[in-house]
Amino acid sequence: MHDKIRRGAAGLAALLLAAPAWAAGAKSEPKVVDPARDWDHLWREVIVDITIIGVLFAIVTAWFIWQARRRPGNEVGASPRLSPASAVGWVVIPIFVFLSIDLYTAANGWVLWNTFRDVPANRLEIKLEAGMYSWDYTYPNGVRTQNQLVVPAGTPVVLRMTSRDTLHSHYIPDFRVKEDSMPGRITYLWFNPTKPGEHVVTCAEYCGVMHGYMAGRIIVKAPEEYAAWMKGEETSLAAASIPAVEPATATKPAKLAAKKT
Amino acid sequence: MMNLKEWIFTTDHKRVGVLYLIGSMLAFAVAGIMALLMRAELSTIGPTITANPTQYNVWLYTHGAVMILGFQIPALTGFFANYCIPLMIGAKDVAFPRVNALSVWLFYVGVILAVLTFFIPDPPDVMWTGYPPYSTITTGNTAMYSFTVLILGFASIIGGVNFLTTVAYMRAPGIKLNKLNIFVWCTLAAFVLQLIFVPVLGTAVTLISMDKYLGTNFFDPTKGGDVLTYQNLFWFYSHPAVYVIFLPFIGVVYEIIAAHARNMVFNYKMVVYGGVGGIVLLAGEVWVHHLYVSGMADWLRIGQMVTTLMISIPVGLMMIGLIGTLYKGSIAFNTPMLYALGVVFLFLIGGLTGIPLAVPSLTIGVSDTYYVVGHFHYVMAVAGTFAIFGGVYHWFPKMTGRMYNEFWGKLGFWITFVGVNIVFWIMMDIGVEGMPRRYYDYAHFPQFEGAHQWMTVGAAILAVGFAIAVLNWILGAINGEPAGDNPWGSPSLEWTTVSPPPHGNWPSPPSVAEDWHPYGFKKG
Numbered sequence: 001m002h003d004k005i006r007r008g009a010a011g012l013a014a015l016l017l018a019a020p021a022w023a024a025g026a027k028s029e030p031k032v033v034d035p036a037r038d039w040d041h042l043w044r045e046v047i048v049d050i051t052i053i054g055v056l057f058a059i060v061t062a063w064f065i066w067q068a069r070r071r072p073g074n075e076v077g078a079s080p081r082l083s084p085a086s087a088v089g090w091v092v093i094p095i096f097v098f099l100s101i102d103l104y105t106a107a108n109g110w111v112l113w114n115t116f117r118d119v120p121a122n123r124l125e126i127k128l129e130a131g132m133y134s135w136d137y138t139y140p141n142g143v144r145t146q147n148q149l150v151v152p153a154g155t156p157v158v159l160r161m162t163s164r165d166t167l168h169s170h171y172i173p174d175f176r177v178k179e180d181s182m183p184g185r186i187t188y189l190w191f192n193p194t195k196p197g198e199h200v201v202t203c204a205e206y207c208g209v210m211h212g213y214m215a216g217r218i219i220v221k222a223p224e225e226y227a228a229w230m231k232g233e234e235t236s237l238a239a240a241s242i243p244a245v246e247p248a249t250a251t252k253p254a255k256l257a258a259k260k261t
Numbered sequence: 262m263m264n265l266k267e268w269i270f271t272t273d274h275k276r277v278g279v280l281y282l283i284g285s286m287l288a289f290a291v292a293g294i295m296a297l298l299m300r301a302e303l304s305t306i307g308p309t310i311t312a313n314p315t316q317y318n319v320w321l322y323t324h325g326a327v328m329i330l331g332f333q334i335p336a337l338t339g340f341f342a343n344y345c346i347p348l349m350i351g352a353k354d355v356a357f358p359r360v361n362a363l364s365v366w367l368f369y370v371g372v373i374l375a376v377l378t379f380f381i382p383d384p385p386d387v388m389w390t391g392y393p394p395y396s397t398i399t400t401g402n403t404a405m406y407s408f409t410v411l412i413l414g415f416a417s418i419i420g421g422v423n424f425l426t427t428v429a430y431m432r433a434p435g436i437k438l439n440k441l442n443i444f445v446w447c448t449l450a451a452f453v454l455q456l457i458f459v460p461v462l463g464t465a466v467t468l469i470s471m472d473k474y475l476g477t478n479f480f481d482p483t484k485g486g487d488v489l490t491y492q493n494l495f496w497f498y499s500h501p502a503v504y505v506i507f508l509p510f511i512g513v514v515y516e517i518i519a520a521h522a523r524n525m526v527f528n529y530k531m532v533v534y535g536g537v538g539g540i541v542l543l544a545g546e547v548w549v550h551h552l553y554v555s556g557m558a559d560w561l562r563i564g565q566m567v568t569t570l571m572i573s574i575p576v577g578l579m580m581i582g583l584i585g586t587l588y589k590g591s592i593a594f595n596t597p598m599l600y601a602l603g604v605v606f607l608f609l610i611g612g613l614t615g616i617p618l619a620v621p622s623l624t625i626g627v628s629d630t631y632y633v634v635g636h637f638h639y640v641m642a643v644a645g646t647f648a649i650f651g652g653v654y655h656w657f658p659k660m661t662g663r664m665y666n667e668f669w670g671k672l673g674f675w676i677t678f679v680g681v682n683i684v685f686w687i688m689m690d691i692g693v694e695g696m697p698r699r700y701y702d703y704a705h706f707p708q709f710e711g712a713h714q715w716m717t718v719g720a721a722i723l724a725v726g727f728a729i730a731v732l733n734w735i736l737g738a739i740n741g742e743p744a745g746d747n748p749w750g751s752p753s754l755e756w757t758t759v760s761p762p763p764h765g766n767w768p769s770p771p772s773v774a775e776d777w778h779p780y781g782f783k784k785g
Contacts, residue, residue: 039622039623039625039626042620042622042623043617043623043626043693046616046617046620046623047617050613050614050616050617053613054609054610054613057580057584057609058606058609060584061584061587061605061606061609064584064587064588065587065592065602067589068522068524068587068588068589068590068591068592069591069592069594070523070591070592070593074591075523075591075784076523076591076782076783076784077522077523077524077525077589077590077591077782078524078589078591079524079525079527079585079586079588079589079590080589082528087528087530087531090528090531090581090585091528091531091535091578094574094577094578094581095535095574095578098573098574098577099571099574101573102567102570102571102573102574103567103570105570105616105619105620106566106567106570106620108620109566109620109621109622109623110563110566110622112620112622112623113559113562113563113621113622115622116622116625117559165394165398166394166395166398167392167394167395167488169554169629171629171695171697173694173695174695176625176626177625177626178554178625178626178628178629179554179556179625180554180555180556181556182394182482182488182489182556183394183481183482183483183488184482184483184486184487184488185482185488185489185556187556200695200705200706202695202697202705202706203697204554204628204629204630204697204698205392205629206388206392206395206699207395208395208399209314209315209318209386210314211314211699211700211701212314212699212700212701212702212703212704213702213704215704215705
């Protein structure tokens with residue numbers, strides 16, 4: 001299914017997009033796929049387009065209104081009678097104009113959609129369980145964190161998400177991405193943290209009384225720092241799981257609480 | 262005139278219409294106050310006027326549900342349809358006057374149920390969307406939500422049956438289908454959509470109450486249900502509901518602009534078949550754009566991106582029709598015309614800012630943020646409300662036989678126009694920056710506090726503007742100047758009878774000449 005969508009999009013894009021966009025995609029040097037950067041690019045383009053359309057439309061309308069104000073000699077409207085041909089023309093021509101804008105936008109949006117949905121192979125897979133009101137992440141090696149996701153810069157991160165109670169939506173404004181999580185289904189999103197830094201995570205789907213307080217952080221560390229951090233986590237995980245004969249459940253919540261800060 | 266019993270037992274479509282207007286304006290006041298309370302709460306980070314997030318969520322629920330189900334839909338398909346359609350087609354009344362009376366009193370029951378929210382111990386806090394699983398596990402009263410929706414939906418369905426029959430069978434001789442007012446076409450289309458889609462909403466809200474109170478598991482995946490099914494059912498109605506609001510309000514705007522520009526509607530058949538017909542055809546195929554980040558199948562998101570973008574075609578044709586009607590008109594800047602022109606510009610902003618939201622890959626960034634809230638307030642909430650206010654001003658002389666005060670009318674318009682642009686432009690702006698919607702508090706977005714304060718100021722300004730308009734109506738109805746039967750000089754049929762029209766509308770049945778047209782303005 002993905003491949004089909006991708007091929008269709010590529011075809012549409014080839015037909016409709018300007019040559020430069022095509023050429024940029026064909027450059028040979030290895031390109032870092034960054035959906036957030038592509039989002040900014042398309043967003044700016046669409047905003048510029050609709051601003052131009054809107055300003056032109058508003059100016060023409062304002063001009064018509066001013067020209068047609070009621071004054072002596074203009075007591076009743078005098079709009080031209082349309083011939084059948086021009087009446088049809090006023091339907092067909094706008095349809096083609098609107099439809100071409102629509103398809104152009106759709107083609108661009110489709111290409112970006114594939115970027116958002118096709119996860120690179122060198123990804124870091126994280127499981128996310130959302131709940132009222134926390135984000136619980138599990139790394140491939142079993143390390144768990146809450147409301148704080150530490151990731152290495154330069155590695156794409158994919159979240160496989162579900163929820164233990166109501167709907168939640170893992171929204172990272174800086175990476176321009178969100179997707180709902182819910183009980184009974186696994187959804188995903190991915191982002192590419194290119195530089196070290198901190199990013200807010202916030203819940204974007206009304207999930208209950210404390211919805212507005214359901215926040216977390218994504219901390220992007222340089223790869224070496226990340227490796228060091230992960231090593232420490234693994235050690236404490238191992239330490240925590242040694243007394244497995246003891247009630248393990250008692251240690252887990254304490255560990256999660258400690259992570260909160 | 263002021264005989265209460267006569268009003269309660271009335272079957273006169275005009276009085277039923279006025280009852281709808283009074284009820285929906287009360288609903289507007291309640292829901293508007295909720296908006297002001299929310300804006301007050303959000304003016305600072307942390308608790309401002311309430312320390313209880315549930316209180317805020319109840320305001321939010323009430324604002325959304327009452328504005329849409331208690332104000333806009335009843336004002337447009339209740340008041341305007343009732344008051345104008347029989348007059349516009351030269352009928353004495355609607356086809357089923359008693360059913361009409363039933364529908365308005367059902368509407369009042371629905372509004373009273375919605376207002377009872379403030380007097381029960383656990384008011385609903387499920388947003389107007391009522392998404393499970395939250396709506397099935399909350400301590401809030403989800404049943405209240407379900408019953409309010411069911412009653413208002415039922416009132417609307419029987420209204421729809423009534424008006425479709427009325428227009429089909431009760432047109433005066435000589436009023437052919439291509440001589441119907443644009444408003445009549447628009448409202449018929451809205452009722453067709455209501456008849457098709459309201460039952461789906463009824464199903465959805467019934468199922469959540471069954472899940473919550475009767476132990477069924479339609480939406481509980483641990484027992485074989487599915488969470489997303491509700492969202493599909495809900496938006497399968499609630500996107501067409503946007504057109505149930507849009508179509509009548511743009512119809513009102515057409516009536517105002519044609520009458521105050523004294524001009525023939527531009528390319529009538531394009532507007533009716535291309536615009537109204539196109540919207541009806543596309544209305545049911547675009548709901549997934551509300552679910553672009555809900556975890557829907559990718560092929561559905563891509564497919565409905567195309568259908569959603571195609572909505573620009575019928576809507577664009579309707580905008581061309583409006584602008585063409587202004588072209589070479591004779592425009593008087595009366596208060597109703599100011600509101601109608603306001604709608605043109607607000608709708609332009611709202612429509613264009615909707616284009617990125619038709620694209621799933623752009624929506625993935627701004628969905629569920631203030632950008633969406635700003636967009637739909639421009640395109641539907643504020644544009645629709647301006648059309649309603651303009652329409653009330655436009656038919657005010659017909660309803661009361663008196664004239665409103667032109668100075669206060671214009672002042673109210675400009676104050677409101679400034680207010681809405683402050684609130685909703687800033688809202689879209691911080692939405693793109695990442696401000697999520699439905700937040701009682703935004704402690705982790707401290708950078709937006711200034712913007713929130715500006716929006717609170719804007720909300721106070723627009724409230725003043727609306728209050729001036731409503732006071733203007735009340736005072737005008739009591740002691741305005743006599744307006745005469747046809748102050749705007751319109752050939753549309755409702756202006757040919759006396760103001761206010763008597764029971765039965767015309768002293769003798771109206772008939773129209775061969776060359777008559779509702780927009781055939783003549784010199785002299």
